Amino acid sequence: MDTVLVLTSMTYASKAQETLKRKGINSTLTRSAQVRQIRGCGYGIQIDTAFAEEAERILAQNGIRIAGKAGVKKR
């Protein structure tokens, strides 16, 4: 299972990806249906659910707001 963290914009999605990468968490960009439901066109980052909690904490520490999250099938 993967988790999609929905970010408020492409800029924040890029910032989130970069921040998580520095901490060893890889992610991929997504504009999946889950993102669209929450933001009506936007960007999310998809990560392994095992790292989701840690990722949320890291993003919060770096002032990156998560607009929503959803579980999705692993790619």
Place this chain on the structure above:
Amino acid sequence: MIYFDHAATGMPKSEGVINAVASAMRYCGNPGRGIYELSAAGDRALFECRNALAKHFGTTPENCILTKNTTEALNMAVMGYINNQKEKIKVICSGYDHNAVTRILHSAKIQNKIDIVYFESDLFDDKKTVESFKNTLTDDVSLALLTHASNVCGRIFPVKALTEIAKSKGITVITDIAQTAGNADIKAGVHGDILCLPGHKGFYGPAGTGAMVISKDFTFPLAPFSYGGTGILSIDKNMPEMLPERFEAGSLNAPAYAGLCRAIKESDQKDKKLTEKVFKYLLGELKNMKNITVIGAPESGTEALWMPIILFNIWGYDSEEAAEMLARENIAVRGGLHCSPQAHRTLGTLKTGGVRISIGRGNTMVHAKALIDTLARKVTC
């Protein structure tokens, strides 16, 4: 061609910048339109540029709004601030402003949105400038619009001290750093709440690039400047509230910003000693030349700072004619009013204009001597 018009645009652009633009034109699609590789590459180019700006000016990437030039950034900042006020406000500004400031304020004034007060920027004494600023500030001033350096005579004004005073009184500061960005150590929050800058002058980035850089601590919600698609929140008819998308409607020029990113990184490594040497040599020579009057330049003993810009006039020549005469000798300078009638009025050259030499990357002592020799041959005999 000997190029002495760096205040208009920095030349030459480096091969690194040219290659960054050319390469991005091959691999960048429209940013924010999907996660397919071409669009994602465009997104990365924009984000890397914001990151470079953020590191350089001490703020966050999302607070770096990409614009086409300083003028657009100033329009965004000033009108964004004024248009979100419930009542008419009072704005304070200096006597050395570019038309990019003067015309925005004039437009807001005739729409009855603002009143304007001017403080005196002293040409040689920063303390007098600070005193005038303090004495002109009244309780009803809510916005200060500062010019970091005059594009006409190069004088650098004490915006750090002025910002400190303004912020202590709760006044928002927007600073035009068109001439100093890339040439001086400037930080968002310290030199203004909002910095408006070009990418193509002191950074030597591509034409058609600039930025509005907002301090991390500045939270006033600016009104959007233009309206359209942002690639996010498409269902909402309002522009998004979050930065930078609030101000970036429509497709962005990702290749140009890839070039700007490269230019900022190169600029952080440049040594500017030669520029300073050429400036001092030219200033000394011009001041001693027959039939030439130097205007608004540093005098010995002054502690004030100048950008490497010299304004002068030649006896018997109109300033535009003098610039044309030098152009025919393959020397590029700029004559006239330099889009800054306010500064020329303050300097006493509104009727005549002036010939402006602006020194930058690539200028050498050989160039400087060639200019002096040409002037000596043409105007002093």
